[in-house]
Amino acid sequence: xxxxxxxxxxxxxxxxxxxxxxxxxxxxxxxxxxxxxxxxxxxxxxxxxxxxxxxxxxxxxxxxxxxxxxxxxxxxxxxxxxxxxxxxxxxxxxxxxxxxxxxxxxxxxxxxxxxxxxxxxxxxxxxxxxxxxxxxxxxxxxxxxxxxxxxxxxxxxxxxxxxxxxxxxxxxxxxxxxxxxxxxxxxxxxxxxxxxxxxxxxxxxxxxxxxxxxxxxxxxxxxxxxxxxxxxxxxxxxxxxxxxxxxxxxxxxxxxxxxxxxxxxxxxxxxxxxxxxxxxxxxxxxxxxxxxxxxxxxxxxxxxxxxxxxxxxxxxxxxxxxxxxxxxxxxxxxxxxxxxxxxxxxxxxxxxxxxxxxxxxxxxxxxxxxxxxxx
Numbered sequence: 001x002x003x004x005x006x007x008x009x010x011x012x013x014x015x016x017x018x019x020x021x022x023x024x025x026x027x028x029x030x031x032x033x034x035x036x037x038x039x040x041x042x043x044x045x046x047x048x049x050x051x052x053x054x055x056x057x058x059x060x061x062x063x064x065x066x067x068x069x070x071x072x073x074x075x076x077x078x079x080x081x082x083x084x085x086x087x088x089x090x091x092x093x094x095x096x097x098x099x100x101x102x103x104x105x106x107x108x109x110x111x112x113x114x115x116x117x118x119x120x121x122x123x124x125x126x127x128x129x130x131x132x133x134x135x136x137x138x139x140x141x142x143x144x145x146x147x148x149x150x151x152x153x154x155x156x157x158x159x160x161x162x163x164x165x166x167x168x169x170x171x172x173x174x175x176x177x178x179x180x181x182x183x184x185x186x187x188x189x190x191x192x193x194x195x196x197x198x199x200x201x202x203x204x205x206x207x208x209x210x211x212x213x214x215x216x217x218x219x220x221x222x223x224x225x226x227x228x229x230x231x232x233x234x235x236x237x238x239x240x241x242x243x244x245x246x247x248x249x250x251x252x253x254x255x256x257x258x259x260x261x262x263x264x265x266x267x268x269x270x271x272x273x274x275x276x277x278x279x280x281x282x283x284x285x286x287x288x289x290x291x292x293x294x295x296x297x298x299x300x301x302x303x304x305x306x307x308x309x310x311x312x313x314x315x316x317x318x319x320x321x322x323x324x325x326x327x328x329x330x331x332x333x334x335x336x337x338x339x340x341x342x343x344x345x346x347x348x349x350x351x352x353x354x355x356x357x358x359x360x361x362x363x364x365x366x367x368x369x370x371x372x373x374x375x
Contacts, residue, residue: 001119001244004035004255007046007165007206008224010084012059014051015228016313018287021058026260027225028066031239034255035075038241041117043075046206046222047082047131047165049090067102076101078115081130082165082206105163108132112149121246122158127200129164131207134189141189142166146196159248160199165206166192170215175208179229194219201248204240211238211254218250227263230289230314234264261311267291267318270301279308289314339367 009028013020035043050059070077079102081087091106105113105128113128129149137145146166167190168175174191194215197203203219209232211223222240227233238254245251264286266273273279273290288309292301294317302315337345343363347355355363 001117001121001124001159002038002040003042003044003161003242003244004031004038004040005044005046005202005204005220005222005240005242006031006225007044007204007222008048008082008209009045010048010051010224010226010228011063012051012055013228015287018311018313020226020228021062023226023260025062027237027257028062030257031225032066032069032073034239034241035070036073038255040075040241041119042126043070043077044126044161044163044204045077045079046163046204047080048084048206049079049082050085052084053086053089055089067097071100071102074101076103076115076117078103078126078128078163080105080128080163080165080206081107083131085131087130103128105130108136108149111152119244124159124161124244127160127162129162131165141191143192143196146192150196159201159244161202161204161244162197162200163204166190167207168192168194168197168205168214168219168221170194175212175214175221176210178209179231201244202242202250202252204242210235211240218252220252225257226259230263230265232263233289262286265289265291267293269294270298270304273305274308284309285311288312289316291316291318293318295319339370340364 009024010020011024013024031043049063067077081090085106087106087108089106091104094104094106097104103113103115108130115126115128117124117126129146132145132149134141134145137148139145139148169191171193172191194217197217197219201218203217205214205219205221208221209224209228210221212221213219214221220240223237225237225239227235227237237257237259239257241253241255243251262283264282266288267290268278270292286309288305288311290305290309290312292298292315302312305312305315340360340363344355344360347359
């Protein structure tokens, strides 16, 4: 059994005011060509198919064309909804599309969708688990929600692959993130432990944009096929090509993708960055973040740079950024203070005097109690 795993397409995404539609069309064509060249048995798309719940019309048209091409090539597509998707909209006509080899798990309906695919060794079961918020699964957190959804799957034997979209950790160790992951993870409520996926021969994850393996098992984020923030500049994007043997043994290799426009940073004085030899050192059509080291005031620096770097997305004045970092550092120092220290500072600011020992002891006792309850 051979399949391609990717996800986090975010079709319709706009980055720093630039539509990524042409970039996404270019990269989807590569995914189609890789799938055809490798003669895969399936393509797995692990959520965040669209960038927002109500995607623009051109995003829907692009996905339509892509799925139509995959169906014409005879390659089944298995996809789940992610936290950016509307489960209902993504899952439109999913039962009708099954006959065409397009298997969509948009809405969770108290049972996980399973797709059986045959190879020379027999049957492989692909389990499709869409992103579900804890309350919708009657759970307190994502870990409980996933455990509940998988609970009906424990007795099934044979080779199994899971396709899903969650924030997966390994014994509390979190995956590497980028600025493009906008979800805020509060208190571990979103964490799903990789140990919950025991019994699957391969787990095809979406949600995190950097390709990486989680834990000791065959649990993988394929990463997004395109860079969507400058924290991803320099990362080589790819898809996972997975081969599953007759006994469930797994071989995973990365196939690189070439973007229509690279995403990179340049740094220096404005005059230096405009020099022909500097411009020629890279692709001037890349998406650019320019970090300007000039001390003097500049007049329309982004307009000046755009005359030679047409796709410049951001400029940063380093002198201003350093000031912001100093403020941020001072705030971090505040965060390192204990609760009694913070109370004392607040009391002095409001009352103009230090709190007496009786008040401070009451605060210390409350802080100790809160710490014990947290533990």
